[in-house]
Amino acid sequence: MTGRDFTNAVLGAGGVEFPSMTVRDRIEIIVGDITGLDVDAVVNAANSSLLGGGGVDGAIHRAAGPGLRAECRRLGGCPTGEARITSGHRLRAAYIIHAVGPVWRDGSGNEAALLAGCYVNSLRLAAQHAIGRVAFPAISCGIYRYPVDQAAEIAVRETAAFLAESALPEKVIFACFDERVHGAYLAAMRDWKPADE
Numbered sequence: 075m076t077g078r079d080f081t082n083a084v085l086g087a088g089g090v091e092f093p094s095m096t097v098r099d100r101i102e103i104i105v106g107d108i109t110g111l112d113v114d115a116v117v118n119a120a121n122s123s124l125l126g127g128g129g130v131d132g133a134i135h136r137a138a139g140p141g142l143r144a145e146c147r148r149l150g151g152c153p154t155g156e157a158r159i160t161s162g163h164r165l166r167a168a169y170i171i172h173a174v175g176p177v178w179r180d181g182s183g184n185e186a187a188l189l190a191g192c193y194v195n196s197l198r199l200a201a202q203h204a205i206g207r208v209a210f211p212a213i214s215c216g217i218y219r220y221p222v223d224q225a226a227e228i229a230v231r232e233t234a235a236f237l238a239e240s241a242l243p244e245k246v247i248f249a250c251f252d253e254r255v256h257g258a259y260l261a262a263m264r265d266w267k268p269a270d271e
């Protein structure tokens with residue numbers, strides 16, 4: 075911790091400027107099921123139809139109930155690397171942000187940029203909707219077979235860069251479903267360096 079991260083300084087009551095939390099303080103890495111988290115928004119690792127599937131997508135649709143599928147159907151799909159927002163339906167979270175990650179092939183198909191797009195576009199939607207706490211799963215790291223270490227590095231890098239420029243979302247939680255993914259995120263966070271260092 076450098077103690078000199080004032081990039082998110084805000085004007086407090088009475089117009090006094092005070093530094094908010096550092097970017098590192100605003101990122102939390104946990105092991106757990108994303109569907110039950112007490113956050114304002116959960117991100118879904120969707121497919122471009124947005125109509126549900128297996129993995130975390132299936133779990134979110136099951137927990138949110140049939141109203142989610144009906145709302146998703148009205149969105150008419152989403153290209154890879156982009157994101158769309160719906161209400162949270164029966165989840166505790168008020169919103170669900172549906173991001174479509176790339177299928178991993180060999181890395182030469184623009185996979186890294188598309189995965190980075192998922193994070194940036196999801197965070198942009200969160201900021202636009204004044205979302206305070208948002209939780210991400212490891213997008214593309216399951217059925218889409220993205221190498222977890224590389225995906226975790228992208229997730230941390232893109233999220234940290236976004237938070238350095240934006241007061242919202244206040245907090246990003248990486249919800250890791252197993253210890254392997256958890257370890258990859260902890261390593262990525264440990265190795266991350268702010269751009270000015």
Ligand code: AR6
Binds near residue numbers: 106126251252
């Ligand atoms: N909470 C948190 N993480 C979870 C949960 C959960 N409840 N369930 C699984 N994960 P995946 P993808 C983890 O396969 O690779 C669907 O069919 C999982 O262990 O859900 O982006 C979609 O419709 C892994 O680390 O998503 C698409 O067709 C991570 O979430 C396709 O799968 C992502 O795994 C998307 O594949």
